Amino acid sequence: MTTDGANAEIGLIGLGTMGGNLALNIADNGFQIAVFNRTPEKTDQFMEKAGPLAEKLLPNKSLEDFVASISSPRAIILMVPAGDAVDAQIAALRPLLEADDLIIDAGNANYHDTNRRAQEAGKKGPRFMGIGVSGGEEGARFGPSIMGGGDKSAWDRVGHILEAISAKYEDEPCAAFLGADGAGHLVKTVHNGIEYADMQMIAEVYGVMRDGFGMSAADVGEVFDRWNGGILQSYLIEISGKVAKTADPETGKPMLDIILDTAGQKGTGRWTAIEALMLGTPASAIEAAVAARNMSARLGEREKGEQVFGAAPQRMDKDLIGIDALEAALVAGKIICYAQGFGLILEAAKQYGWDMPLPEIARIWRNGCIIRSAMLNDMSSALSDDASRNLMLAPFFTKKLKETEVKLRQVVAQAALHGLPVPALSAALSYFDIMRTQRSTANMLQGQRDFFGAHGFERTDTDGGGYHGPWAMG
Numbered sequence: 308m309t310t311d312g313a314n315a316e317i318g319l320i321g322l323g324t325m326g327g328n329l330a331l332n333i334a335d336n337g338f339q340i341a342v343f344n345r346t347p348e349k350t351d352q353f354m355e356k357a358g359p360l361a362e363k364l365l366p367n368k369s370l371e372d373f374v375a376s377i378s379s380p381r382a383i384i385l386m387v388p389a390g391d392a393v394d395a396q397i398a399a400l401r402p403l404l405e406a407d408d409l410i411i412d413a414g415n416a417n418y419h420d421t422n423r424r425a426q427e428a429g430k431k432g433p434r435f436m437g438i439g440v441s442g443g444e445e446g447a448r449f450g451p452s453i454m455g456g457g458d459k460s461a462w463d464r465v466g467h468i469l470e471a472i473s474a475k476y477e478d479e480p481c482a483a484f485l486g487a488d489g490a491g492h493l494v495k496t497v498h499n500g501i502e503y504a505d506m507q508m509i510a511e512v513y514g515v516m517r518d519g520f521g522m523s524a525a526d527v528g529e530v531f532d533r534w535n536g537g538i539l540q541s542y543l544i545e546i547s548g549k550v551a552k553t554a555d556p557e558t559g560k561p562m563l564d565i566i567l568d569t570a571g572q573k574g575t576g577r578w579t580a581i582e583a584l585m586l587g588t589p590a591s592a593i594e595a596a597v598a599a600r601n602m603s604a605r606l607g608e609r610e611k612g613e614q615v616f617g618a619a620p621q622r623m624d625k626d627l628i629g630i631d632a633l634e635a636a637l638v639a640g641k642i643i644c645y646a647q648g649f650g651l652i653l654e655a656a657k658q659y660g661w662d663m664p665l666p667e668i669a670r671i672w673r674n675g676c677i678i679r680s681a682m683l684n685d686m687s688s689a690l691s692d693d694a695s696r697n698l699m700l701a702p703f704f705t706k707k708l709k710e711t712e713v714k715l716r717q718v719v720a721q722a723a724l725h726g727l728p729v730p731a732l733s734a735a736l737s738y739f740d741i742m743r744t745q746r747s748t749a750n751m752l753q754g755q756r757d758f759f760g761a762h763g764f765e766r767t768d769t770d771g772g773g774y775h776g777p778w779a780m781g
């Protein structure tokens with residue numbers, strides 16, 4: 308293949324929401340970038356909107372021309388839907404590329420797919436790496452958080468571009484190499500799992516304010532705005548305030564009162580829960596958040612349930628718990644869901660032998676990504692002190708949990724008494740209570756298992772295992 312006129316330093320396929328903005332971001336940072344889109348008309352539309360950045364963009368209508376316009380060894384970012392589209396795009400590119408060329412999947416891939424693709428690349432070429440990108444449309448355009456995985460030498464080749472286009476926190480790039488094969492995509496998946504839990508807990512306190520306290524959407528928005536000035540400062544609290552205060556231009560009603568209450572999901576939250584179950588590590592707040600989205604989608608069943616049982620939510624006297632208790636409950640819930648998320652990453656790193664820098668993960672989540680928040684700076688410090696310790700046991704977070712735990716308990720208890728569902732906050736509280744109890748109730752489980760299956764148990768008064776109760780059949 309000729310490389311005459313191959314000027315682009317990098318290429319990108321998939322000019323959708325994320326890919327189009329990422330390409331503009333790369334061009335804006337001074338890199339010449341070749342672009343290609345399956346539907347050629349979208350490439351024309353993209354170029355029309357590129358303005359002065361067009362001079363840094365090399366649009367192509369065929370994959371062959373696209374590949375030929377990138378300087379060798381080539382680096383090509385894929386920003387297409389996860390799954391079959393990625394495999395199909397790699398298969399289409401493979402005959403056009405040389406062994407040292409590099410394909411970078413920047414979509415929300417399942418990390419098991421990334422592990423497989425990395426192995427296939429090792430056998431068939433070209434080179435391959437998977438990176439997680441977070442920040443939505445705006446992040447892609449002006450600075451996302453980038454979670455790199457794969458071959459370190461591949462990261463070293465393109466890392467300067469990824470760092471340049473990433474968000475910055477106090478001038479530090481929110482982009483880093485996090486480990487081999489699918490490590491970057493595993494971290495992005497857990498990021499999204501935490502995102503699910505964080506969003507769900509915010510929705511739960513919104514529910515207490517709306518259905519329990521009878522507050523208007525605008526008043527709820529004011530509360531979120533106030534919280535955003537304190538310990539809960541975060542992108543998700545900020546946008547929740549904006550969502551709550553926005554009116555529908557057509558009806559003038561609050562947007563929140565117009566939006567149908569069935570949550571969509573594309574899979575990353577579910578993958579996080581599946582991964583936690585497969586790795587045997589507790590992620591109950593995240594699992595509860597995924598289950599809550601699943602329940603929300605069953606609108607017909609919920610309608611029938613309300614007809615049969617009556618609606619659950621009941622008004623509650625604001626003084627029973629108060630707005631400040633909701634803030635404290637969110638603080639506690641947030642710490643716990645991050646403790647679970649980092650615990651899951653730690654477990655996956657052990658399983659795959661990946662040397663994953665947990666403080667670095669918290670560091671690159673401090674800006675650019677959807678879960679960016681003030682607390683992530685403290686998490687990065689806590690994980691730097693000891694990355695293998697449960698985050699709840701880091702002194703800063705122990706103190707915060709001691710300050711907020713009672714409020715979390717009051718919110719969950721009063722919510723339950725008033726029929727206000729708070730599944731993620733409840734799961735967080737149960738996790739907290741189990742993880743601070745030396746003598747749990749699993750002795751009963753062991754007794755039951757031994758009774759019906761002779762599975763054996765360990766005794767508290769003797770070393771070793773394989774003991775049976777007197778119920779065992781002789």
Ligand SMILES: NC(=O)C1=CN([C@@H]2O[C@H](COP(=O)(O)OP(=O)(O)OC[C@H]3O[C@@H](n4cnc5c(N)ncnc54)[C@H](OP(=O)(O)O)[C@@H]3O)[C@@H](O)[C@H]2O)C=CC1
Pocket residue numbers: 320321322323324325326344345346349386387388389391392395396413414415416440441442443444573
């Ligand atoms: N939206 C978001 O907030 C975020 C999305 N992501 C991930 O980024 C990736 C892209 O998402 P997003 O930009 O939102 O998606 P869009 O639907 O906006 O764009 C998808 C792009 O992929 C192309 N495409 C679709 N199917 C194929 C195919 N079979 N072969 C080749 N190209 C194809 C489309 O081309 P065409 O114009 O021809 O349809 C389009 O350019 C996904 O993996 C998503 O999960 C990651 C972080 C945030």
Ligand SMILES: O=C(CO)[C@H](O)[C@H](O)COP(=O)(O)O
Pocket residue numbers: 415441442443499502571572573574575576677
């Ligand atoms: O990766 C993202 C944010 O970090 C995407 O916006 C993703 O689509 C969010 O997940 P879901 O669509 O399942 O809510």
